[in-house]
Amino acid sequence: MVHAGVKLVIGLLILFAGIYWYAADFLRLPGFSVLGTEAWMALKTVFIGVFGLFLIFVGAIVAWIEYEDLKWERREKSEKKRK
Structure with missing residues (x-):
């Protein structure tokens, strides 16, 4: 297994590579300026294209x-009434 610190460094390198890409x-830096x-x-x-799908998935996760949470609260109330 890889240590969490190593994963953090790898993640930051990928993040900066993505920022550098655009x-x-x-910034007039050498590299991928051909893409412009x-x-x-x-x-x-x-x-x-992805924003609508993002909203659908986030909305579904929040609703779920x-x-x-509501189901859990209902279950707790019914257990309190039984006792």
């Missing part, structure tokens, strides 16, 4: 959690 052209505005347009297209 920011290199605007095409990378930003691709990011915008993906964001627009609250449903389980």
Whole structure:
């Protein structure tokens, strides 16, 4: 198993690589500046396409959690009445 600190460092490296992918052209850094505005347009297209799905999944998860919470409260109330 990999130590949590190693996973943190790997995650941060991936995060910075992703930021560099889009920011290199605007910051005039060497690397992926060939992509330029095409990378930003691709990011915008993906964001627009995924945002609705994100809302659906987050809404479903929140509703499910609250449903389980209400069910748990109802169960606790019925157990208190029995005692």
